[in-house]
Amino acid sequence: MAVASIRRHLQATSLLAVLAGYVVLLLVNRQLSARLRQDRHDAQVRATTQLLQGLLPEEIDSTAELRRHLSDLASPSLLVWMIWLEPDRQGPGPAILPSGAAFRQFHSGHALLRAADAVVPADGMPREFRFDGRTYFTCSMPLRLAGKPYQLRFLQDFTLETEQERLISLLLVAVAGASALFTSALMRLVIHRGLLPLDAFSATLAGISALSLSTERLSLEGQPSELHPIAQAFNDLLDRLAEAWEHQRTFVNGVSHELRTPITLISGYSRRLLRRADQLDQQQQKQLELVASESESMGRLVNDLLEIARDDAGRLQLESQQLDPAVLLEELFVRLRPTSDGRLQLQPIPSGYPGVSADPERLSQCLTNLVENALKYSPASQPIELALSSDADQVVLHVRDHGAGVPAAERDKIFGRFVRGSGSADTSGHGIGLAVVKTLMERMGGSVRVGDAPGGGADFQLCLPAIPEPPVSSRPSLRRWLSPGLS
Template structure:
């Protein structure tokens, strides 16, 4: 399948089109100049031919009774750039009509067999109209006129040198080419500035659209003040689209929030009563006990899903409350490991903590929720009895809390997508899940000023990393005095 063509730039398109238009204008100017010059040469030659013919026809018959008289008159009419000669059309000698050339020292080199005269005869057409031809690098015009003098028929022929005019025309053409090149460079620079300023409203539109988020859908709109009239229809269309998106988003948010609140009470009741029944299940057979455990497990899973949906709904509404404070990440990992050790059947391992690390500023409950989601996710995707590892690393800028598994890992092309809402990786297979847990982790970490990424674990599998900015180091004795206060976030149940 052929690859998609890259999107064209409006700026480059306008600049290239304008520059081509300027160059096309100069090309047209050059062609018009050449045509006008050729036409002016033709008209000058025709005018001179008409004037010369008129002067000869005004000669009295007694002044043209001999060939010598005609040669002298032709010499008077001719010049170094204009050669005039006559062909006497004798009725009884049509095949070899006598040629009468001008007399004088200036024209003594011209004779009937002269190469230039022969070239002019060859270029002359039967209609005798002016024709342009080149000979020995020079440009000439030739034509013929029929005249009658003293009762005799003659063909008056002309040969005019226009080499100087053509050289001037070529010089002008070269100057036009040079001016066109310089003008193209100047025009390109000027168009760059003009087009940049002309497209600034589009840049402002783009900036406004980029700043619109789910929280500002109902308030942000494209302003029409000071915008070109051509952009008004686009702004109206976008504002209308934003209105419809805001209404749809508000309906969706209200629905999710309402349903989540309504579901919390029955799910809590189901989970509580099922656990109570399990504690009093002495009379149940193994199958009944297993079914009751399944009900309790699914109720807890549904409760976590509802809580996750509530977190997202609160974040979308701008009502997500975080109580961030400076805390010791190692203590948090130790408490999490101790709390989840029984529920993971001993698979959760805490790697040795580094000797020195920085504190972080975060909401302990939310950070614990993120780690719990990642541990539960790792248990589902890592085959038993492979261990799940908790680890801590730190540098001068950030602290990283690791949750590593030894499952199939996450492909590189999916490492951004899996943190989207209701998105699951290709390796999930038949594993149960809703595709919402990682989205909640991403949302909570971003609200705490951190981030979540996934990489490859050292022994294979996935390494989920919660990254938080490091805060100023705290003395060791202060760490121990603060640690017990964290335990309230990890109380059983």
């Protein structure tokens, strides 16, 4: 499950917070508006009741007087009427409505009055209702005038206020939408600027390598206080890694140096004994050859470990110079051919190839490692081919075998340290030679890769940048004195 980025999470959270704030504002506005309407209605009811209760008996001695006073208390938005509760009458008595032309349309059976009668609660508390698209408040109160019991009724029109409230709500919704868009754009900028220190941390961490473990640290200067614990934790981790890396590097370097001398002595003495092995039987000679072969293998392993240790310590010395890659291939062919049982072949060198800049000793070491691997992992009946190809940008030195090849899934992994391919289980090896080749080629500005050889097998390729100069077209060649079958 993919996890959203911090930027998107903060932006979405801030946007939801803004929208939630406006939703709360809308709800509070509606509640306050409803409360204000009810308070206004209650105030109007109390004032009207007090005025009626303050009338003198002679001012309300007839229904006509009551209707006149009710018309004085009423207004276009407030209708006040009374119902006489006759003692001997079951149910409400006749309604006393205000007089005047403005209230002439109202009578006891009016639809609006019936709607108000239907919603008013038994306790007479104010109740809001809608009728014919308009909003009203209605309530009732007991009242005694001149010793007679009445029910005072109120019907107040709040349509204008509710329309204003609706317009305000629509305005708030529009403002909320605009604010959300503005907040989203602003928060995008603010969050981007706020997370710039994290980008700087990421860039610093990406630039830390094994060579800079002891020197590169995250700076706390000018950084937000929230990032200080993170930076300090990373710096502590880098300190521990640098210490562990230094211990490992010192161990490998020390062990490699200590092993070189005894391994060299073992190899030298075993070869000397082999030259004087006339008095030994065949089994003793084979055992002595095994000692010599294994000591040489151990010597190569120690040299490879030293190369890696020097590279890790930043002390790998390269002496790059301009050289002719074809001459290097031919010299390597002459040197390794006697130990390859005739399997090593040099393919024809094409004309018009450019030169390269490399350390000839290190480049020869890389080719030697590849040739020895090819001799080891391919069938003894199959040849090993050295070849050269080039284009305008690079020169490629090929070491091809005709064995099982390297599966596509393993072609990057086999160049790791102490990693061996799945087809090498039955062959002795340490898994360090290809890692040394990769390290040396990268330090010379080139690369190593493996592909499929024509006709089957593995094609290991050493790639070096071409030197922009006129291509080599003719030169002294070892092929003048090599037999045609060897090239």
